[in-house]
Amino acid sequence: MFSDGGLPEDVYATCDTRYPYVATTYRVTSTGRPGAFPNVPWLLELQPRQFVEMGLDLAKEKKIRNGDMVEVSSARGKIEAVAVVTPRFRPFKVAGSRSTGGPPWCFGWFTPGVGDSANLLTPTAGDANTMIPETKAFMVNIKAKG
Numbered sequence: 001m002f003s004d005g006g007l008p009e010d011v012y013a014t015c016d017t018r019y020p021y022v023a024t025t026y027r028v029t030s031t032g033r034p035g036a037f038p039n040v041p042w043l044l045e046l047q048p049r050q051f052v053e054m055g056l057d058l059a060k061e062k063k064i065r066n067g068d069m070v071e072v073s074s075a076r077g078k079i080e081a082v083a084v085v086t087p088r089f090r091p092f093k094v095a096g097s098r099s100t101g102g103p104p105w106c107f108g109w110f111t112p113g114v115g116d117s118a119n120l121l122t123p124t125a126g127d128a129n130t131m132i133p134e135t136k137a138f139m140v141n142i143k144a145k146g
Contacts, residue, residue: 019074019139021058022094023102025118050115052081052142053101055089062144069145072103074138077120079103080145100142 028047052072054064064070066085071078081103089101103118122138 021100023140028104050081051084052103053084059085074121079116
């Protein structure tokens with residue numbers, strides 16, 4: 001299959017100017033595991049929607065405010081998320097690209113209206129011995145919705 005840009009889904013897109021930011025996925029401490037958050041009502045009450053954290057500099061550049069809906073896209077797909085603008089993510093360069101922060105693994109698959117899984121953005125590459133996917137770092141773009 002091909003993404004809307006015509007690239008094979010498993011292309012890393014490290015040199016594709018459409019995806020200039022490095023994103024990483026992570027777990028949210030309160031979930032315990034990736035699928036728990038959107039399936040446990042009191043956890044969903046704490047964080048009702050998929051989110052993406054980003055640093056103050058990127059938010060300012062993109063004119064994104066805390067709580068805005070954004071679209072995060074990669075060569076493999078796109079998700080909608082709530083922007084969480086935080087000083088926790090300070091910019092640094094990786095091979096000429098800036099880091100952004102990123103979305104957690106906690107959302108998608110079962111509960112309607114909470115947002116899609118960050119796995120829609122990640123590459124299909126993985127460790128050849130264990131078959132564990134490399135879903136920690138990948139190239140994205142981010143833009144405000146609307």
